[in-house]
Amino acid sequence: MEAGDSRILLTADDLDGYLSVEDKQDIKDLDELYSQAMQDYKILESSANQTRLDQSRENIISTYNRIGDRIQEICDRHPQINVYSFQLPPSSRGEASRLIAKLRDVRTSHQEFLYYIQRAYELLFNLAFHQGETQSKNHLIVKTPVNDPVQNYAIHKIPDVDSKIENSVMCVMLRGALLPSMIMSKEVQEYSSTGYVTPFALFRIQRDDSRKESDMHYVLDLKSSFFDLESLDGKDLFFADPMNATGGSLVTIVQYLKDQGVKPRSIQFFNVISAVKGSLRIARAIEGVKIYTLWMDPVLNSKAYILPGLGDAGDRLNGQDIEGNSRNIIQLIADYGAGITNLYRSQVREIERTVLGEMG
Numbered sequence: 095m096e097a098g099d100s101r102i103l104l105t106a107d108d109l110d111g112y113l114s115v116e117d118k119q120d121i122k123d124l125d126e127l128y129s130q131a132m133q134d135y136k137i138l139e140s141s142a143n144q145t146r147l148d149q150s151r152e153n154i155i156s157t158y159n160r161i162g163d164r165i166q167e168i169c170d171r172h173p174q175i176n177v178y179s180f181q182l183p184p185s186s187r188g189e190a191s192r193l194i195a196k197l198r199d200v201r202t203s204h205q206e207f208l209y210y211i212q213r214a215y216e217l218l219f220n221l222a223f224h225q226g227e228t229q230s231k232n233h234l235i236v237k238t239p240v241n242d243p244v245q246n247y248a249i250h251k252i253p254d255v256d257s258k259i260e261n262s263v264m265c266v267m268l269r270g271a272l273l274p275s276m277i278m279s280k281e282v283q284e285y286s287s288t289g290y291v292t293p294f295a296l297f298r299i300q301r302d303d304s305r306k307e308s309d310m311h312y313v314l315d316l317k318s319s320f321f322d323l324e325s326l327d328g329k330d331l332f333f334a335d336p337m338n339a340t341g342g343s344l345v346t347i348v349q350y351l352k353d354q355g356v357k358p359r360s361i362q363f364f365n366v367i368s369a370v371k372g373s374l375r376i377a378r379a380i381e382g383v384k385i386y387t388l389w390m391d392p393v394l395n396s397k398a399y400i401l402p403g404l405g406d407a408g409d410r411l412n413g414q415d416i417e418g419n420s421r422n423i424i425q426l427i428a429d430y431g432a433g434i435t436n437l438y439r440s441q442v443r444e445i446e447r448t449v450l451g452e453m454g
Contacts (some may be wrong), residue, residue, distance in 0.1 A: 131161075222386045267343050341375035344380070345375065360382065363386065
């Protein structure tokens with residue numbers, strides 16, 4: 095890792111140095127399997143012959159079954175990597191599969207995409223904090239709108255996960271990760287018996303998209319980031335990013351923090367879709383990390399995009415920036431509109447405090 099003034103740099107070579115010989119063979123095997131599927135994609139896209147189309151569909155299903163089995167074998171060897179569709183019983187997997195299918199679909203509108211991202215992070219929260227729970231419960235006493243013949247209250251039990259969530263800080267890898275981080279913070283607030291609202295740490299981390307995946311650079315811009323190192327020490331650091339492609343952004347931030355003497359109690363990474371390569375890099379590079387992902391995709395293309403993926407999650411969540419006029423954190427929140435900002439008003443207040451406090 096190189097540092098210059100206010101920019102911290104990590105390269106693809108740095109990341110690949112963490113991979114074992116076995117990891118590299120696993121990645122190669124998946125590349126070869128997925129290349130078979132892509133041959134049939136070409137037929138689906140261009141052929142008018144029904145027999146060929148039917149055969150290609152059957153081939154794709156068969157290849158995807160083999161890919162899924164191979165990915166599960168890989169994840170079973172790495173307990174740091176927790177995949178929703180592998181850890182829940184088969185009867186529960188259809189919900190995640192259908193949700194991912196909607197997120198991938200080119201026909202899914204912006205508002206629908208936001209809705210399904212919110213659902214995805216509810217499932218991820220359950221995967222991380224509700225699986226294998228003891229019988230310990232918290233009780234919520236809720237005042238209802240019914241006051242005849244007397245004021246009514248309702249009692250609800252929720253899992254007691256305070257010890258797992260009330261030491262947490264939401265660490266935002268800006269832009270595409272902003273709204274998912276707000277959603278995760280809201281889940282923490284809702285399941286905390288005290289209504290705990292996470293503090294936020296905001297990092298400006300970018301890939302150099304003029305480069306290929308094999309020589310990618312990851313740049314942490316400290317001047318455009320907002321965080322307090324002391325407030326991160328000894329904390330459970332939660333990172334929520336809809337897509338984990340290469341793992342480079344997370345590794346860059348975590349290594350920087352540790353170089354500054356920050357010793358987190360835990361590091362947890364929440365993704366809707368992860369690539370196998372990015373997950374393996376993170377598992378090897380960050381000791382004790384826990385990765386929670388709703389779905390695992392097999393490969394990356396030469397531009398470091400996940401395949402089959404869902405496109406640019408940041409653009410689909412936030413809309414595209416005007417060329418040469420990238421929006422800052424406050425502008426992104428304003429663009430979400432009143433519906434989102436009112437729903438996540440406690441989180442918006444914390445983010446504003448973080449940004450404006452640093453600016454002040």
